[in-house]
Amino acid sequence: MKSVLIARRLIREITRDRRTLAFFFLAPLIVMSLVYFALLEPSSARVALVTEGTMDLFRYDLERTLEDEPDIELVSPDWELPEGYEAQKASLLKWTRSGEVDAILYLNTQLLIDRFDGKPGTVNLFLEGSRPTRTGAALDAVSSAMDDLGSAMPVVIEASCSSLCANSVNNEAMDLEKIYAYGDEDLDIIDFFLPVFPPFFVFFFTFILSAISFQRERVTGTLERLMMSPIHFADIVIGYVMGFFIFASVQASIILGFVLYLIDIPFTAEQVFVLVIITFCLLLVGLTLGLLASYLAKNEFQAIQFIPVVILPQIFLADMIWSIEDFPKVFQVFSVILPLTHANQAMRDVLLKGADLWSIADSVGILLLMWVVLVAVMSLVAKRNA
Template identity: 50%
Template structure:
């Protein structure tokens, strides 16, 4: 019976904590929704087709076959029909990939089809952006399937192990497949894609936890109140906290970055490492301010703990760490835009994978700095309201 009374007491107490109840019942639904959108479809890819010479006559065959794949979205390539110079075509195709218009482009040059009909190997050019292995592999897969499908009517055998349809092809000698990567290469691994975003994620995660809990303790213990009675400005206290955490978070950033670079075993330049560190440090400052804000919003340590999954989980799903956000509905894409790690990851990949200078990520850096200013402002307003009204 006493156990029952304990249970009654627990139920009564929790049912009066609306925030805990909302978290308890709604959080799993939110997470399950995110998981659903993350895994419900195969990756959708944008593919363009560029044909020259005799291949032009078969362009619609390629397009309609690729379109049969529900995970392929065909795009029209903004390249003039009269342009035939291979070097100019190469540049224009890469430009389209760089702007994000296309994930992959199938290019069949002047002689490709005639070579095939004449029994020669011929060369099929496949352009990919290359920085996202999931997308790259989806593009390769879709094109291989389409070629396999077309093999009975056209001499486009992509490899010797294709389906029985290949046997009916007028030329079942596999084509030479020339892959053109804007970034990376055939050796580019999935891990190379993920590792550059991990330092920002871990620094964000641990800094957020450390600052939330530590500052919550400062408030509950009453030491913050004592500091506010002393001739110390609120901003001075916060600035002190930022500097104190900065020491540890910077050290953590250095250790994590060094470890990751060692793990990837890539030869990164010093300027690349320095640029990467700037992104990680900005991320840390966002997390630090967000942690302080969470500690002010929470009434106790238990509520402070609830902020951890609330802040971290959406970023795991939506911040482009594992899943491409483009597969999610617009609502989630908007949420993704207001998540700091989305921008930190975009900058980290731009620096580490695409080897672009820090200045190329100016927009992401500006957004991260904006996050710091906005969160700091909200935090000081919340803090002053909380600590001056009770």
């Protein structure tokens, strides 16, 4: 009987707490939805086909072949090639870096001339290169299509050539020249994921550190005593951030240093400096967001509930493991307000694409703006609760 009374009391407490009920029933639905969309369809490589001169005659058949490949999406951007191979190559590299495509298959008139001369001929494949899975998918699809292209192209056979000779004329496989916009063929899948490890772990641990510690300050009454003193609440928040920042900075330095030790990509001292700036901007956001979550929570249990609510969506929607482009538009819009979205993009741009501080200034600016907004929100919430 006593056990029943205890159970009834617990049930009453939980049913009165709307946040706890939402955590129990809504959080699993949200997480399962994210898993569903993440695994619904594998990421496809976007490949553009660019032909020049007489190679336009073979474009249709090659497009049909590429469309049959399951792991690529054939796109048709509105591009105009300049005159001259070097100018064309520069334009193709620029288009590859633009992010519109993952690869560009380029066939020019010289390929047909070489085939007539009995040479293998060269097909140019421009690869974005920073995403190994998409690069591999584009390479596999193009390699398969090249066999069909080679058999479809005409050859010149002399009249004196026998039937056996004719069957063996220029059956050589065409050469594939791979031109990488970023990285090279040695870039591995682990090199793609390692740059996002520092943002995730720094954000994760600093969020937990500030959320739990700040909740303890509320339980002991320290926060209430500070708010009764003639100190602005924004000063209290910034003071707590500065205090946590010392310990979180050491932790962030260890995480960043360990990942840089593991990563198999050459980097410069300037790049390390940029990575440090990104990491510490995210550190500010993580600490302040943890303080806000702790302030909104009525008890430690509610503070813990904020951890999966804040962390899990960023694992799925911040382009950390799964590409956000494979999710519905509503999730793509939501990802814009996630700190890890901008931190992950900036980290990959620096390590995989060699971007400098000015190139990722927008991501750094967004993170700093998020921090200012979070401090302002905390001040407004404190005024309402005062």
